[in-house]
Amino acid sequence: MARPNDEVEALLQEYADLLAITGGDAFKARAYEKAARAVAGCHDDVSRMEIRQLREIPGVGKSIADKIWEYFEHGSVQAIEEVRAKIPAGVRQLITIPTLGPKKAAVLYHDLGIASIEELLDAIHHERLRDIKGFGPKTEQNILHGVELMQQSRGRVLLDVAMGVAEEIVTALSTVTGCRRCTYAGSLRRFKETVGDVDVLAAAEDSGPIMAAFRELPFVAEVIASGETKTSLRTTKGLQVDLRVVRPAAWGAALQYFTGAKAHNIRTREIAVHARLKLSEYGLFDVETGDLVVSETEEDVYRRLGLPWIPPTLREDRGEIEAALAGELPELVRESDLRGDLHTHTDLTDGVAPLEEMVAAAAARGYAYYAITDHAPNLYMQRMSDDKMLAQRDQVRALDRAHRGMRLLHGTELNIDADGGVDWPEEFLAGFDLCVASVHSLFNQSRDEVTRRLVRACENPYVNIIGHPSARLIGRRPPLEADYDEVFRACARTGTALEINSFPDRIDLRDEHILWAKKYGVKFAIDSDSHAVPHLAAIRFGVGTAQRGWLTAEDVINTWPLTRLRTFLRKGRKR
Structure with a gap:
């Protein structure tokens, strides 16, 4: 869910790339690139600005300000749509391939008629690119690696994008009557560089009001599934968000369970088994009696396992369990x-x-x-x-x-x-x-x-x-x-x-x-x-x-x- 400023940044950067593909004025393309950075760095929401205010943003002149205004008034910009119409959608997709860029995409289109990623891969397979100046075996390898990178990143978003979505959701749900606690968990809490989906955890005696508020958030595009303990939805920008609501008494166990990487959680469950305990998102239980031992805080859960609290960013099974057992966890920089x-x-x-x-x-x-x-x-x-x-x-x-x-x-x-x-x-x-x-x-x-x-x-x-x-x-x-x-x-x-x-x-x-x-x-x-x-x-x-x-x-x-x-x-x- 991008800010309006981020949407405009992407639009202006796309226009700069399209100008490069069509052989437009290089100075003009650089001007749009700089304007894109300026809009992204602007404090204020550009969708709420008057034309006069838009022109005051460094690097945004009359023409660019008019296009920004047009975008928010009509949902599109005619000048950009006209340039898009000149170029097949597949060529526009080519510029999204890491290592390729608009100039090389333009050469491939004009010299070989390549207008899709599939056609590009076929041309590389038949070594057709090697007839073009500046395209040799090394370039082919780089393009193939770029396609691989693009395919790997599909469905994942950058850390700041996921964090922005999660914090907005947590802020909204925290105000719902009956919500005792709310935060994000999963790979986002571990600060992974990219995130596949966002996990949000809330604590309440009655999950109904929180689930309803979650489904009614303004950026919800689709409710994938909804129940008493878990609801999954997709935002208007395609990011999946999973909300789980637990009872306040189970907060610590749930937060521990839904934060750690799979390998880390396997290790903590193994420690529990050796202590004749069972660890789940509901708590730490005695295997023989089934009685709940601890569950309210993460610190309680780790302590009962014989471990100090382990910072979320370390929960990857990269030696943190051994360091914790030895009393050698680092005091991480803050x-x-x-x-x-x-x-x-x-x-x-x-x-x-x-x-x-x-x-x-x-x-x-x-x-x-x-x-x-x-x-x-x-x-x-x-x-x-x-x-x-x-x-x-x-x-x-x-x-x-x-x-x-x-x-x-x-x-x-x-x-x-x-x-x-x-x-x-x-x-x-x-x-x-x-x-x-x-x-x-x-x-x-x-x-x-x-x-x-x-x-x-x-x-x-x-x-x-x-x-x-x-x-x-x-x-x-x-x-x-x-x-x-x-x-x-x-x-x-x-x-x-x-x-x-x-x-x-x-x-x-x-x-x-x-x-x-x-x-x-x-x-x-x-x-x-x-x-x-x-x-x-x-x-x-x-x-x-x-x-x-x-x-x-x-x-x-x-x-x-x-x-x-x-x-x-x-x-x-x-x-």
Whole structure:
């Protein structure tokens, strides 16, 4: 269930892609891409804005504002429908394939007449793509992998989308008379990066009013099944939501049962069996007498099994049971532990909010420090220059401590080139408080090339953080192929942190990589990669992912006091 702003973002991005396919003005396509980001980052609901207000959104001019207004007035935009009509639906579907993109889709359509995914797969099978410039065996492999990714992601949504739906439902049901407790459970409570369906749990003596309120929510498209204890429905955006209502006395057992991954729950039931107990969603029972032992809280259930309460994000059967039995569960990093955000953007490059707004919003979150890291010049479409960056540095210094005493760090997001080099010579880099370095291009290098590329970036004395290290986009671009053992060793050796990028379509590093890197002693930075004020709040998803990777506050550099952080950022070099 997307916000109106998200709907418009998708619409404008689609128009930009369609312009690229039809050979439209590249500048115009980029303008719509920027407008899409601006609308997504806007605080206010664009469906409630007047034309005048729409035009005040950065990057949204008269023509785009008119299209947004038309969309909410008529449900469609004539100009976009006209472009859609020029292109078969199958071609429009091609641009949804990760690794393909609008330009390659346009070539396939115009040169080979490919107008569907099925025709594309057939062309690859018969090696027809190899006759086109820029399409070789490696491109074929990437496209096939992209199709596989797309098929795997069908029916699943990103974490932030599922969370938005779940929180709206929990808020609505919590106000129903008789509802004693309500929350989301399942993979969402474990902060999995994608969610197949949403599980909501409520406690009440009478389930009827809650079930009725659930069925009558405004975004319900279909009630799949409904009973006294469980109702399943599908939202207008196609997401299935399952609501279970239990008696308040069974709350803890139900929450434990419906939160853990299947493997975790099997382990806890095995422990119960060995203790001559039976564990279910209704409680923990004595096998011989059938008497209820405990059920009211999760803590009670785990305690009776001889375990401390296990945080939901660890309930995957990846060693948490053994750690709990040994008294070695980590004290996981929390969002409240974060003292700052070390990767953010402004409208100087591809952000949509000015520096002052981003700084004020960060201060309102209670941060002790905050870094501005706009893009460097090798990402040429951002049109960065030395003079622009130095002028921003003056602005940052002037705003330092201006908001609740929050300290500002002036940084940049560098581009890791094909050989591991970065923008700007060392004498210019020395003027930054910190540098994030990320891969933004050439994603199809060999495993050895990518490994050397990342290791060399780590060895740069001015690179402090590797941003979104695998460069993946969930469901759209696969992670870089690299020898990550070698990369993680380089990070630990050089004192380079790895980013946990909180942006929901990245979540990069993912939990498995975090667990892997932690074994080498690598430090991490949990960042929002914000391009607009609302993005700052997405850092919660990075924290949840860090917890899934068993990280403590000590593992995360932006939980440290500023003096300790500055020492780390010096990376052993003299200043």
